[in-house]
Amino acid sequence: MPDSAGTSPPRGRDRSPLLVAGTVALALPGVVMSVAGLSISPPVDALLYGLAIVGAAFLLSWAAEAAQVDISAGLAIALLALVAVLPEYAVDFVFTIQGGNAYQQYGPTCLPPGSTAQSPCGLALANMTGANRILVGIGWALVVLLAAIRVRRDASRGRDPHGDGGTLRREGHSTRVTLLRTDSVPLVFLLVATLYSLTLPFRVSITLVDLVVLVGIFVGYSIRVARAPAEDPELIGPSAWVGRQAATPRRAWYIGLFVVAAAIILLCAEHFADSLVETGTELGISQFFLVQWLAPFASEAPELLVAGLYAWRLKTTDALAALVSSKVNQWSLLVGTLPLVFALASGSLHGLPIDGEQREELLLTAAQSLFAVALLVTLSITVTGALALVGLFALQFVLAAVLSGPLQDAELLIISGIYVVLAVALFARRWRSLGSLLRDGLRTPYAELTREQER
Numbered sequence: 001m002p003d004s005a006g007t008s009p010p011r012g013r014d015r016s017p018l019l020v021a022g023t024v025a026l027a028l029p030g031v032v033m034s035v036a037g038l039s040i041s042p043p044v045d046a047l048l049y050g051l052a053i054v055g056a057a058f059l060l061s062w063a064a065e066a067a068q069v070d071i072s073a074g075l076a077i078a079l080l081a082l083v084a085v086l087p088e089y090a091v092d093f094v095f096t097i098q099g100g101n102a103y104q105q106y107g108p109t110c111l112p113p114g115s116t117a118q119s120p121c122g123l124a125l126a127n128m129t130g131a132n133r134i135l136v137g138i139g140w141a142l143v144v145l146l147a148a149i150r151v152r153r154d155a156s157r158g159r160d161p162h163g164d165g166g167t168l169r170r171e172g173h174s175t176r177v178t179l180l181r182t183d184s185v186p187l188v189f190l191l192v193a194t195l196y197s198l199t200l201p202f203r204v205s206i207t208l209v210d211l212v213v214l215v216g217i218f219v220g221y222s223i224r225v226a227r228a229p230a231e232d233p234e235l236i237g238p239s240a241w242v243g244r245q246a247a248t249p250r251r252a253w254y255i256g257l258f259v260v261a262a263a264i265i266l267l268c269a270e271h272f273a274d275s276l277v278e279t280g281t282e283l284g285i286s287q288f289f290l291v292q293w294l295a296p297f298a299s300e301a302p303e304l305l306v307a308g309l310y311a312w313r314l315k316t317t318d319a320l321a322a323l324v325s326s327k328v329n330q331w332s333l334l335v336g337t338l339p340l341v342f343a344l345a346s347g348s349l350h351g352l353p354i355d356g357e358q359r360e361e362l363l364l365t366a367a368q369s370l371f372a373v374a375l376l377v378t379l380s381i382t383v384t385g386a387l388a389l390v391g392l393f394a395l396q397f398v399l400a401a402v403l404s405g406p407l408q409d410a411e412l413l414i415i416s417g418i419y420v421v422l423a424v425a426l427f428a429r430r431w432r433s434l435g436s437l438l439r440d441g442l443r444t445p446y447a448e449l450t451r452e453q454e455r
Contacts, residue, residue, distance in 0.1 A: 016241035020062070020257075027055035027264045034267040042278035049272035050298040056264035057087045057302040063257035065239035066250065086262075087299035088131045089334055090269035093341050095124035095291065096352065098273075100345025108353050118287040123277070124338060125358045129365040130292035131300060132330050135323060136372045137393025139304050143319045144386035146311040148175035177316045178380040179324075181440055181449045182228060186325045187376055188441025189221040193332040194369040201363040205351030206339045214336030221328055228446050234315060272298070289401065292361075324376070331369060360412040364396065367419035374426035378433045392418065 030052025032038070039045055099121035102110035110121040152175075179187075196213055200206060235243045242253045276295055280287035303326060310319035342352040354362065371392075375385040392415060399411045427434055440449060 014241055016238040020059070020238050023055045023058050024260065027052040027268075030268045030271070031264055034271050042275050042282050045275035046272065046279045046294075049268045049275055050294075052264055052268040053087050053091070053272055053298050054301050056261040056268075057299055059257045059261035059264075060086055061302050061306055062238040062242065063254040063261065065235055066242035066254040066257075068235070069243045069250065070247075087265055087269070088127075088296060088330065089337075090265045091273055091295050091299060092124060092127045092131075092334065092338065094270045094273040095120055095127055096338050096341045097345040099124050099352065100342045100347075103342070103346040103350065103353070104348070108350075110353065118277075119353075119355065121342075121353045122288065122355060122358055123291045124342075124352065125354065125361065126288050126292040127295050128330070128334060128338065129358075129361045131296035131334075132327070132365050133368055133393060133396075134293070134296050134300055135303075135327050135330065136368055137389055137397075139300070139307055139323045139326075140320065140372060140381075141386040141390035141393075142304060142308050143311040143316055143323065144175070144177050144381055144383060145390070146308055147177055147314060147316045148383045148386075150312055150314060151175050176380050176382045177320060179317055179321060179376065181379070181444075182446065183317070183321050183324065183379060184437050184440035184444075184449070185224050186221065186321070186328045186441075187373060187379075188438055189217060189224070190324065190328045190331060190369065191373045193217050193328065193335075194366055194373060197331060197335065197362070197366045198370070200335075200354070200366070201359040203351075203354055205353050206335070206342075207351035208339055208343060208349060210351070211336045211339050214332045218329070218332040218336065221332070224442075228450075234318060236309070236313075293397070320381075327369070327372075357409070360409055360416070364412050364416045364419070367416040367423070368392070371419040371423040371426075374423040374430075377427065377430050377437055379437070388422075 030049045033040075033045065033048060040048075099110050099119070102120050106112055110119045111117060193214060196217070200210070242250055242257075244250075245253060273291075273295070276290050277287050279285070280290045303323070307319040307323055310316070310322075339351050343349055372389065375381050375389070396411065396415045399415075400408060403411055
């Protein structure tokens, strides 16, 4: 299929097949250890299983990108975002299942009497909140900052930097990434999911009612984006190589990549989660810290790398839109399905317990999400906004690593308050843009949303 997928012929020899083979080889040690029941040591096991998860995430990303050739543009972005976070789902579900089993055995504490270990229920929420905050605090900011560096570099060399479709602009000394009107859709559904999730910190558990609401938000989002018109995607690397194939081999390739990646995840996700917890115990490192930050970094790494690559090539809209859609997935479908997995594992209708520490983590995650949407309410974000995202993320990350007990609790509440105050101020200042965003996200036909970008 010659270039109908928006791909350009490779220069020289295409090394994409070797890259795919190398990625499978990266995952192979973890797969072999899982099948053979081998163990070296918890830290080494965590490393090898983590590399397998990273490899599977790359395969999923390439397969989902190549699949865009055969489906509508909006649905393709939603599918890509959903598939990209599947490794995160798998790891989080492992902790949730363990939490359900512990609840069935020990009750709401999910721990035997007198135990001082970290509750597996708490680890499930730790992994979810960490993944969400990394996606926004690093991912969204990464797109803008990399694009700004590229624009500044090109300008210093006398080149005329420009982004995809005029959506990257330099205003004075500031670079602004601007999304398309069609990106109002994921932003509005993210706002709805975020506003609902702000109620979670005031609960004692995430229940099946939350499942209905949050999964309903995701279903509504999927139905809305499925109405987007088809268009040729811009593919690079292995996804472009697959996308250039004729219809039958192309579909065989991306379905095959899906299957291989899914098998790797199924074989390695539980071992990865267990080895992380054992590593914390063996090395005296907080299990909560490892599960909240190291596990999501492994599962999110390919998505962040791909977004960074697109941003460096000034495909900023594609990069940021995909990350926004991923955030919708994580903050609606992932959070919503946790109580279902917990209920099945615990053999009860009780929701996933939320202790005091997790309430603060949920509050901080929801507050960050609210601030992120407020930054993009005009469908654009500047370097200053990106620096605010990454700066506040770095601050809470460092303080969380060095503080403990009441001081850490106070830190989480203070930074949550900063996020909320800044978000409310931005919404109040941009209330007209908020009205337009809501209208475009929920009601405006896609034909009208895409009319401007076709000119």
